[in-house]
Structure formats: C-alpha cells, structure tokens
Amino acid sequence: MKALVCKAFGTPDSLAMTELPVPEPAAGEVLIEGHFASLNFPDILMVAGTYQGCPPLPFVPGMETAGYVRAVGSGVSEFALGDRVMARTGGFGSFAEYACAPVSDVYHAPQALPLEMAAGFSVSYGSVYHALVDRARLQPGENLLVLGAGGGTGVNAVEVGKLLGARVIAAAGSADKLAAAREFGADEVFNYREEPHFRDTVKNLTGGHGADVVFDPVGGDAFDESLRCIAWAGRILVFGFASGRIPQVPANHVLVKGCDIVGVFTGAFTRKTPGKSRRNMEQLLAWVEAGRLKPPVPVIYGLDQVPLAMRHLQERTLVGKAAIRLR
Ligand SMILES: NC(=O)c1ccc[n+]([C@@H]2O[C@H](COP(=O)([O-])OP(=O)(O)OC[C@H]3O[C@@H](n4cnc5c(N)ncnc54)[C@H](OP(=O)(O)O)[C@@H]3O)[C@@H](O)[C@H]2O)c1
Structure with a gap:
C-alpha cells in the first residue's frame, strides 16, 4: 500500500511516500480501507517530534481515517466486512491506503456524511464536545468566546456552542475565517489580529459582563487577553497552543x-473513560442524523500533498478542516 512515512523528526517536507505491507488487525482491531484521512494540528507536532507521546520512528502520521472495513481481528463482533466507518487510529497511522483501529474508536459513518467529512469528525467534534460539555459545563445563554474560530476545532466549537444554547463570540485572524465562523452560527465576530488587545471588545459585546467560557486552542497572547475579559466565575478552556x-x-x-482555568486532554479522557467518550460521540452522531450538526466541507489534498496542507495550517491560511484523499 502507499503510505506517507516520517523517518526522522523534522519539517513536513521530510515526509516520504513509501510502499508498505498492508497491516494486519490485532485482536480487538479492524482493518480499514481508507478513502479519506483528516489533517489535525497535532500531526505537525508529531512529525516535528514535539508532541506528548510521539510514536517511535519510523511511523505513518495521521490520526483519523474513513472508509470500509476489510478485515477484523479476533474478538470483533461490532463490525462486519464492508461496513462504512470512520475511526481514530490511535494517534498515528492514517496517512496510508489501509490503517488499523481499535473497535472502541470506530463508528459507523452516518449516510448523511460523505467520507471526506466523516474522516475529520471524531477528533475535532469529540474534543470540542468534551471541552464545552464535560469540562466547561457551558449553559444556555452564557457568552462563549471562541478563539481560532475559523480553524479546524474552532468552527466546530462555534457550531456546538450554538447548539448548546450559548451566545457565541468568534475571534479569528482573517476575513475568510470570520465568514466561516458566521456561517456556523457565530452571533458576533472580530479580528484579533487587528484587535490584539480585545478585552474591551469582549466587554462591550457582552454589556460589560465578559466571557463566561473561553475556548482557547491558540494560547500565547490570546490566552493572556482572555484572562482580562473572563467574567466572574468564568471558565477558560486550555485546549491547545497553536500560537506556539x-x-x-x-x-x-x-x-x-x-475564574477556573480548565485543562482539556481528550486523548486521555478517551483512554480513561471510553464509555463516556463513546456516549459523547453517539450524541454528536445523533445530531448529524437529525440534521442539527452540519460538518464543514473540507479542503481536499492528495496524499502526496500532506506537507503542503501542513504548511497551510502553519501559515494560518487554511479555513476549517483539511481532508486527505487516500486513493
Ligand atoms: N486538548 C485537546 O483535547 C485537543 C484536541 C484537538 C486539538 N487540540 C489542539 O488544538 C489546537 C488547534 O487545533 P486545530 O485542529 O483547531 O488547528 P487549526 O485548524 O490549525 O486551527 C488553529 C487556529 O489557531 C490560530 N493560530 C494562531 N496562531 C497560530 C500560529 N502561529 N500557527 C498556526 N495557527 C495559529 C489560527 O487561527 P487565526 O489565523 O484565525 O489566528 C488557526 O486557525 C492545536 O494546538 C491542537 O493540538 C487539542
């Protein structure tokens, strides 16, 4: 099978297209013929060797895939050959024509979801739901400030925040990203590159109250400013550090x-409480079936264009999600 391999930690350009044997599913795993994978920010950190828990070299990056079950390991009864699925592949392994995934992280892909959208569903929506519901306990009517609101997790946070009944203020660094946040339901938007000291902006947009919850995948200066505009008894979600x-x-x-500074680590949450994580995903998938969640249409790159897609993420020019066509 064709696979993109990281042989030494470095920049995205160091990834190499390679022929590898098709993996065999271990007990409790399924083998998926992947049609699309999804690009996530941590893939870049993993290739750079700076992510917590990097796999040993060489490895195939990519943490999500969507396609069809082609083999099952012993003890697997939940999925049959030919099932149309989406899956988390255990942190790496999905930038290849085939990948294995543990059954606990495999889901039947809703018919309403094309595979390019299904591929990018689990990590992003699952993490956002865990952050807003389990960690922030976001309440209807609260003011939710979403930073990086035009990025992969940001657009999902805007959408899920609206579904949970919050008033959503979206902050992003370009007109395209602000338009995407609006499309997913943001009530108010502002450009935090033009307004890096946004304390007064948020205060004005909330009648002096401040943000009850801040979803922060960016860190750096944006986090510092969030602490200045957080409401009394507010919660700042420490979600990611895209700013570096x-x-x-x-x-x-x-x-x-x-206020509370609240850590979010969905990978550990999923490992420690798999039943709860699965129930979260079932709720999200029920919203998709009911037409209440409409995942963003991703920008599509070829497998050999993953380094380009990663550069677009790093340069902050990618709006929403990127999907990787695997065949
Ligand atoms: N805690 C968890 O469980 C969890 C789960 C998934 C992801 N994450 C983390 O969340 C973060 C965001 O992930 P994502 O998938 O949303 O990434 P993304 O699609 O790249 O979006 C991140 C956003 O951060 C902003 N940004 C600000 N400074 C940046 C810089 N120097 N380089 C790149 N982006 C910058 C960009 O928006 P503007 O240009 O508008 O500023 C960008 O759209 C990552 O750190 C990731 O590891 C955490």
Whole structure:
C-alpha cells in the first residue's frame, strides 16, 4: 500500500511516500480501507517530534481515517466486512491506503456524511464536545468566546456552542475565517489580529459582563487577553497552543476573577473513560442524523500533498478542516 512515512523528526517536507505491507488487525482491531484521512494540528507536532507521546520512528502520521472495513481481528463482533466507518487510529497511522483501529474508536459513518467529512469528525467534534460539555459545563445563554474560530476545532466549537444554547463570540485572524465562523452560527465576530488587545471588545459585546467560557486552542497572547475579559466565575478552556507559546497563569488574576482555568486532554479522557467518550460521540452522531450538526466541507489534498496542507495550517491560511484523499 502507499503510505506517507516520517523517518526522522523534522519539517513536513521530510515526509516520504513509501510502499508498505498492508497491516494486519490485532485482536480487538479492524482493518480499514481508507478513502479519506483528516489533517489535525497535532500531526505537525508529531512529525516535528514535539508532541506528548510521539510514536517511535519510523511511523505513518495521521490520526483519523474513513472508509470500509476489510478485515477484523479476533474478538470483533461490532463490525462486519464492508461496513462504512470512520475511526481514530490511535494517534498515528492514517496517512496510508489501509490503517488499523481499535473497535472502541470506530463508528459507523452516518449516510448523511460523505467520507471526506466523516474522516475529520471524531477528533475535532469529540474534543470540542468534551471541552464545552464535560469540562466547561457551558449553559444556555452564557457568552462563549471562541478563539481560532475559523480553524479546524474552532468552527466546530462555534457550531456546538450554538447548539448548546450559548451566545457565541468568534475571534479569528482573517476575513475568510470570520465568514466561516458566521456561517456556523457565530452571533458576533472580530479580528484579533487587528484587535490584539480585545478585552474591551469582549466587554462591550457582552454589556460589560465578559466571557463566561473561553475556548482557547491558540494560547500565547490570546490566552493572556482572555484572562482580562473572563467574567466572574468564568471558565477558560486550555485546549491547545497553536500560537506556539504556552502561556503562564498569574494566580492573583485567577483569584480576583473567581475564574477556573480548565485543562482539556481528550486523548486521555478517551483512554480513561471510553464509555463516556463513546456516549459523547453517539450524541454528536445523533445530531448529524437529525440534521442539527452540519460538518464543514473540507479542503481536499492528495496524499502526496500532506506537507503542503501542513504548511497551510502553519501559515494560518487554511479555513476549517483539511481532508486527505487516500486513493
Ligand atoms: N486538548 C485537546 O483535547 C485537543 C484536541 C484537538 C486539538 N487540540 C489542539 O488544538 C489546537 C488547534 O487545533 P486545530 O485542529 O483547531 O488547528 P487549526 O485548524 O490549525 O486551527 C488553529 C487556529 O489557531 C490560530 N493560530 C494562531 N496562531 C497560530 C500560529 N502561529 N500557527 C498556526 N495557527 C495559529 C489560527 O487561527 P487565526 O489565523 O484565525 O489566528 C488557526 O486557525 C492545536 O494546538 C491542537 O493540538 C487539542
């Protein structure tokens, strides 16, 4: 099979197209003939060797795939040959024509979801749901500030936040990204590249109240500013550090604001409480079936264009999600 291999940690350009044997599913796994994979920000960190829990070299990056079950390992009764599925592949392995996944992370893909959209569903929506529902306990009517709101997880956070009844304020760094956030239901938008000191903007948009919940996949200066506009008893979700700077928290600000700084680590949540994680996904898939969630149409790249797609993420020019055509 064709696969994209990371042989040494480095930049996206160091990835190499390679022929590899088709993997065999172990007990409790299924083998998926992948049609589309999804690109996630952590794929870049994994190729750079800076992600927590990098696999040993050489490895095939990519954490999600969608396609058809072609073989099942012993003990698997939940899926049959030919089933149309989407899956998390255990952190890596999906940038290839075939990938194995543990049954706990495989889902039947709703017919309403084309495979290019199904491929990018689990990690992003699953993480956003866990962040907003389990960690922030977002309530209807609360003000939700979404940073990086035109990015992969950001557009999903806008959409899920609206479904949960929040008033969503979207912050992003370009007109295209703000338009995407609007398309997914944002009530208010502003460009935080033009307004890096956005405390007053958020205060004005909330009648002086501030943001009850901040979804922060960006970190750095955006996190610092969030701490200035968080409402009393608000929650800041420490979700990611796309800016490259891990912020430090002055504890006196947390005291004065009476706010919570809340960590989100969906990978560990899924490993530690697989039943809860699966129930979250079932809720999300029920919303898709009911037409209440409409995942973004991804930008599609070929398998040999993964380095280009990664560069677009790094350069902040990609709006929404990227899908990788595998065959
Ligand atoms: N905690 C969890 O469980 C969990 C789960 C999934 C992902 N994550 C993390 O969440 C973060 C975002 O993931 P994503 O899939 O949404 O990524 P993404 O699609 O690349 O979006 C991230 C956004 O961050 C903004 N950004 C600001 N400075 C940036 C910079 N220097 N380089 C690149 N982007 C920058 C960009 O928006 P603007 O241009 O509008 O600023 C970009 O759209 C990553 O750090 C990822 O590891 C965490």
